Amino acid sequence: MEKWMRGDMHPSYRILMGPGPSNVHYRVYQAMSNPVIGYLDPQILACMDEISEMLRGIFQTKNQVTLAISGTGSSGMEASYVNFVEPGDVVVIGVNGFFADRMVQVASRCGAEVIRVEEDWGKKIEPEKIIKVLKEHPGTKICGVVHGETSTGVRQPLEEIGAYCRKGDTLLVVDAVTTLGGYDVKVDEWGIDVCYSSSQKCLSAPPGLSPITVSPKAMDVLRSRKSKVQSFYLDLLLLEKYWGQERVYHHTAPVSMFYALREGLRIVYEEGLEARFKRHEMLGDRLKMELEGLGFKPFAQEGYRLPMLTSVTLPDGVDDVKARSRLLNEYNIEVGGGLGWLKGKIWRVGLMGETCKARNIHCLMGALKEILA
Numbered sequence: 001m002e003k004w005m006r007g008d009m010h011p012s013y014r015i016l017m018g019p020g021p022s023n024v025h026y027r028v029y030q031a032m033s034n035p036v037i038g039y040l041d042p043q044i045l046a047c048m049d050e051i052s053e054m055l056r057g058i059f060q061t062k063n064q065v066t067l068a069i070s071g072t073g074s075s076g077m078e079a080s081y082v083n084f085v086e087p088g089d090v091v092v093i094g095v096n097g098f099f100a101d102r103m104v105q106v107a108s109r110c111g112a113e114v115i116r117v118e119e120d121w122g123k124k125i126e127p128e129k130i131i132k133v134l135k136e137h138p139g140t141k142i143c144g145v146v147h148g149e150t151s152t153g154v155r156q157p158l159e160e161i162g163a164y165c166r167k168g169d170t171l172l173v174v175d176a177v178t179t180l181g182g183y184d185v186k187v188d189e190w191g192i193d194v195c196y197s198s199s200q201k202c203l204s205a206p207p208g209l210s211p212i213t214v215s216p217k218a219m220d221v222l223r224s225r226k227s228k229v230q231s232f233y234l235d236l237l238l239l240e241k242y243w244g245q246e247r248v249y250h251h252t253a254p255v256s257m258f259y260a261l262r263e264g265l266r267i268v269y270e271e272g273l274e275a276r277f278k279r280h281e282m283l284g285d286r287l288k289m290e291l292e293g294l295g296f297k298p299f300a301q302e303g304y305r306l307p308m309l310t311s312v313t314l315p316d317g318v319d320d321v322k323a324r325s326r327l328l329n330e331y332n333i334e335v336g337g338g339l340g341w342l343k344g345k346i347w348r349v350g351l352m353g354e355t356c357k358a359r360n361i362h363c364l365m366g367a368l369k370e371i372l373a
């Protein structure tokens with residue numbers, strides 16, 4: 001008999017303190033075990049309406065086009081560029097980390113002429129630096145920035161960039177994959193035109209959906225494209241027809257993931273946004289303090305450190321891979337290593353959504369004290 005026929009799979013219960021996914025609430029698992037029904041069943045359509053409505057609240061927007069794309073956070077990123085970029089369009093992207101660099105790759109693949117506004121990894125990009133480049137390129141179609149750069153733990157301020165983009169035709173695209181549900185993302189107030197996130201971080205559902213919201217200004221740009229959107233699957237005009245009142249079949253929706261996201265969002269509402277942000281901020285500060293007490297040093301710029309993702313350099317003599325494997329194998333705790341050139345240099349410790357609990361900090365500290373000793 002083949003090995004996989006002999007037994008069920010029993011993944012360990014891990015404390016997921018990496019850069020995502022985060023731990024999933026038991027109610028979300030329960031919701032996922034509901035029966036699968038059809039993608040046009042009135043009960044699923046009602047569930048989708050509820051998801052849109054709850055997402056509008058969390059994105060702090062009135063945007064009609066607010067839905068969840070079938071796919072992980074990267075599908076939201078792809079959708080944000082493939083829908084709005086036509087070949088030769090100028091796109092300005094603030095690059096201070098791994099995911100901003102991914103934005104550049106995605107926009108380039110869509111045929112954009114990308115202008116990178118570089119900053120050292122670990123620092124925020126001065127909004128004036130981006131605005132200066134936008135002024136030098138008045139025809140810029142999109143300005144792209146990452147709100148929470150998960151590779152470095154930096155939070156990017158958005159208000160000034162949004163205020164500038166709002167005055168003209170440039171669309172502001174924001175990656176809120178890590179921040180949504182754990183930090184304010186004020187889409188309407190800040191002038192964000194396209195904002196995408198993911199189900200598996202501060203919303204604490206499994207990976208598989210990418211919430212996205214699109215402003216009327218961006219929808220006008222989309223409707224006046226000269227060429228068709230290259231991607232059928234991510235075409236927001238087609239997705240709008242499925243999520244909106246027309247209910248036109250587009251693809252077989254992952255209904256179990258809809259159940260999961262709906263429950264995850266309900267849990268966010270039960271706690272309340274303000275209380276949830278406060279919890280992330282308080283425990284994020286506590287984690288940073290405790291890690292410093294053990295000799296780890298903060299990597300991200302002071303004043304712009306993400307509450308839900310703490311980046312730290314390691315104390316002298318600590319072996320990155322060995323220490324993280326001991327955490328995983330002996331203590332069932334996952335923390336993230338560095339991405340790109342930061343591999344081996346920093347750790348990324350997540351406190352996202354359901355994982356963001358004082359007891360998880362205690363567990364990690366206890367384990368680290370033993371390992372470092």
Ligand SMILES: Cc1ncc(COP(=O)(O)O)c(C=O)c1O
Pocket residue numbers: 019020072073074075077099146148149150151175177178198207
């Ligand atoms: C800021 C940011 N953007 C985009 C992504 C890509 O999302 P996914 O891995 O869900 O496709 C991630 C994933 O960690 C991320 O942290």
